[in-house]
Amino acid sequence: MTPARRARQQALSTLAIHGGAREPEIDDPIVTPLVQSASYVQDVGTAEGLKYPRYGNTPNADLVQRRLAALESAEAGLLLSSGMAATACALLALLRPGDHLLACKWIYGGTIQLLTKEFTALGIDVTLADPLESRAWRKRLRKETRAIFIESPVNPTCRVLDLRPISVIAQAEGLALVVDSTFASPVNFRPLEHGADVVIHSTTKYLNGHHDMMGGAVLGTAPYVEEVRQKMMMWGGAPDPFACWLLERGLKTLHVRVSRQNENALRIAQWCSARKEVRAAHYPGLPSHPDHEIAVAQLSGFGGMLALELAGGGRATERFLRKLKLIRHAPSLGGVDSLISEPRHNSHAHLTPDERTRLGIPDGFLRVSVGIEDADDLIADIEQALH
Numbered sequence: 001m002t003p004a005r006r007a008r009q010q011a012l013s014t015l016a017i018h019g020g021a022r023e024p025e026i027d028d029p030i031v032t033p034l035v036q037s038a039s040y041v042q043d044v045g046t047a048e049g050l051k052y053p054r055y056g057n058t059p060n061a062d063l064v065q066r067r068l069a070a071l072e073s074a075e076a077g078l079l080l081s082s083g084m085a086a087t088a089c090a091l092l093a094l095l096r097p098g099d100h101l102l103a104c105k106w107i108y109g110g111t112i113q114l115l116t117k118e119f120t121a122l123g124i125d126v127t128l129a130d131p132l133e134s135r136a137w138r139k140r141l142r143k144e145t146r147a148i149f150i151e152s153p154v155n156p157t158c159r160v161l162d163l164r165p166i167s168v169i170a171q172a173e174g175l176a177l178v179v180d181s182t183f184a185s186p187v188n189f190r191p192l193e194h195g196a197d198v199v200i201h202s203t204t205k206y207l208n209g210h211h212d213m214m215g216g217a218v219l220g221t222a223p224y225v226e227e228v229r230q231k232m233m234m235w236g237g238a239p240d241p242f243a244c245w246l247l248e249r250g251l252k253t254l255h256v257r258v259s260r261q262n263e264n265a266l267r268i269a270q271w272c273s274a275r276k277e278v279r280a281a282h283y284p285g286l287p288s289h290p291d292h293e294i295a296v297a298q299l300s301g302f303g304g305m306l307a308l309e310l311a312g313g314g315r316a317t318e319r320f321l322r323k324l325k326l327i328r329h330a331p332s333l334g335g336v337d338s339l340i341s342e343p344r345h346n347s348h349a350h351l352t353p354d355e356r357t358r359l360g361i362p363d364g365f366l367r368v369s370v371g372i373e374d375a376d377d378l379i380a381d382i383e384q385a386l387h
């Protein structure tokens with residue numbers, strides 16, 4: 001192999017299976033062994049190389065961290081025990097009491113509570129900006145601002161933010177741009193290639209993809225990821241080796257899963273948008289979507305998430321949900337099984353109906369996480385439940 005060929009960046013589908021792996025030796029198992037040990041023999045007379053699961057340096061964590069870094073074109077990555085642990089430690093590594101964080105108001109419900117309740121209690125000022133307002137970001141900058149936090153595509157409305165203008169501001173002002181890219185997965189969007197400094201994932205979702213583990217990830221420069229690791233060690237948000245092992249297995253099929261989910265979601269969104277029982281189908285792949293052009297320019301796939309607003313409001317959604325047979329009513333997303341949920345009863349239950357409506361989540365709003373089942377079967381299930 002010539003050096004030029006070796007240096008060539010491999011495709012995502014290959015990296016999801018081989019990225020970050022060491023050179024194999026004869027008799028190596030193809031599947032990474034699970035090292036479910038909470039302690040490791042240590043060299044005498046030094047703290048060098050000390051291994052402990054809470055430090056995030058055990059064998060199963062190490063490999064997946066390198067693999068995710070390869071998938072996101074990042075220098076380094078860190079796995080944590082949940083998406084929330086990832087967001088908390090990623091931001092704690094950037095912000096001190098007295099600092100200001102500028103966040104988008106369109107972010108995951110749990111993240112809003114983390115920022116407005118926990119971070120403000122630590123003396124970190126948080127502003128939630130409305131991205132629809134003109135000059136929303138620039139207007140709210142302060143001399144104490146240290147970072148900008150956004151999520152795209154947005155949970156649960158499926159809006160897509162244009163990263164370019166925000167990254168231009170962040171760069172000019174020397175701020176860290178942090179992007180929660182959970183909805184996209186690296187198959188559909190790689191924020192570091194569009195000017196972001198830090199990427200966050202709930203690996204519970206697409207990266208694992210099988211509804212059987214919980215985890216989070218932070219990707220960025222090596223010195224920054226080391227700072228996040230220091231926070232994780234102190235606040236106790238490290239992942240269990242078995243969770244890392246399950247994540248590694250799930251990652252191997254990431255590309256085929258997400259490609260199928262992209263196809264299925266588009267089919268379902270197109271079908272639903274033609275039905276009178278559906279007041280609106282929100283999917284970035286539909287030309288009617290307000291951010292369709294941004295999505296075409298920035299994403300490599302429109303995603304497996306869509307939102308439906310039923311014409312009959314809250315009562316129609318209840319009837320509809322009780323009739324579904326294949327698509328199950330459950331929180332969470334990104335896995336091989338199709339799931340549907342009502343944000344007013346889970347992620348956004350802490351808001352009033354008016355506050356939800358202003359966020360684009362009126363009663364009658366359903367979030368659909370499209371799985372990898374046959375699209376015709378999924379559409380048939382939706383059709384019989386709408387009757």
Ligand SMILES: *Cc1c(COP(=O)(O)O)cnc(C)c1O
Nearest residue numbers: 082083084108155182202204215
């Ligand atoms: C689920 C989710 C989180 C939180 O992740 P957990 O693994 O549940 O802690 C954060 N951001 C987004 C966009 C999510 O969908």
